[in-house]
Amino acid sequence: MIKSMTGFGRCEEIVNGREITVELKSVNHRYFEFNCRTPRGYSFLDDKLKSFVNARVSRGKIDMFVTLGAAEEAASEVEVNHQLVSGYLDAMKEISEKYGVPNDVSVVSLSRFPDVFTVRKAAEDEEQLTADVLSVAEKAVDAFVSMREKEGEKLKADILGRAETILSIVGEIEERSPQTVKEYEERLLERIRQTLDSFSVEIDEQRVLTEVAVFADKVAVAEETVRLRSHFEQLRGFLELGEPVGRKIDFIIQEMNREANTIGSKVQDAALAHKVVAIKGEIEKIREQVQNIE
Numbered sequence: 001m002i003k004s005m006t007g008f009g010r011c012e013e014i015v016n017g018r019e020i021t022v023e024l025k026s027v028n029h030r031y032f033e034f035n036c037r038t039p040r041g042y043s044f045l046d047d048k049l050k051s052f053v054n055a056r057v058s059r060g061k062i063d064m065f066v067t068l069g070a071a072e073e074a075a076s077e078v079e080v081n082h083q084l085v086s087g088y089l090d091a092m093k094e095i096s097e098k099y100g101v102p103n104d105v106s107v108v109s110l111s112r113f114p115d116v117f118t119v120r121k122a123a124e125d126e127e128q129l130t131a132d133v134l135s136v137a138e139k140a141v142d143a144f145v146s147m148r149e150k151e152g153e154k155l156k157a158d159i160l161g162r163a164e165t166i167l168s169i170v171g172e173i174e175e176r177s178p179q180t181v182k183e184y185e186e187r188l189l190e191r192i193r194q195t196l197d198s199f200s201v202e203i204d205e206q207r208v209l210t211e212v213a214v215f216a217d218k219v220a221v222a223e224e225t226v227r228l229r230s231h232f233e234q235l236r237g238f239l240e241l242g243e244p245v246g247r248k249i250d251f252i253i254q255e256m257n258r259e260a261n262t263i264g265s266k267v268q269d270a271a272l273a274h275k276v277v278a279i280k281g282e283i284e285k286i287r288e289q290v291q292n293i294e
Helices: 044-054 082-099 107-111 126-196 205-219 222-239 246-266 270-290
Strands: 007-015 018-027 032-037 060-068 076-080 117-121
Touching (some): 007 126, 018 126, 032 044, 044 060, 082 107, 126 222, 126 270, 246 270
Parallel strands (some): 032 060
Antiparallel strands (some): 007 018, 018 060, 076 117
């Protein structure tokens, strides 16, 4: 299934008492580029999330945002800075003795001094947290990929529609091209008649036929139109593949454009020249759409 390189996905859930939100979005890029923003202290999640996403996405510039709430039962440890407490007590004793004031320090008053207590969050289980985040990321990526698939179907429909338009124009060129040779022969004969009108000279029909044959060879576009049709068959085949095909289609578009340019250089008829311009315009629109395909 064809996928677009633009997409968005988001999931928010509470897992093991912790609120986890995963959001990702992407834009076009030649390769896979992944940027992950996780809370400070949780960078161990980055590589795992990158591998997880890369397993399902091959191209695009992807930004992922992860937010983590506090766990409901997150254990914390309170430590007393005994060295600092001893220093405070010695200092207050010194003040009491020197200035004759009561040393009425209490545990409550002592606890109000800076840095007496240090609160440490208990070490987290990285494996469990990774599993929890990945379970939420999976649903966000599901939504993300689903959106890319829907956008891809729209791109496919647009490309195939333009391909049909081009093939229709190619058919008109194929039908019109032989007629231009006949018209050239008629114009050539008329010019020769006008030139030799005042002279008693017969027209050398063999020379005329040779000249017409040379012209016909110069303006023949049958080979190019056959190759152009072949390229469109390849394009249709690629659009049915269940794998990333953006780069392959991009190459085919280059070949299509080359054939269209060759046809344009050969046609000697204004009507055909306009048709070639229309073909090149549609190919360019297809090329722009292909830039969005994974």
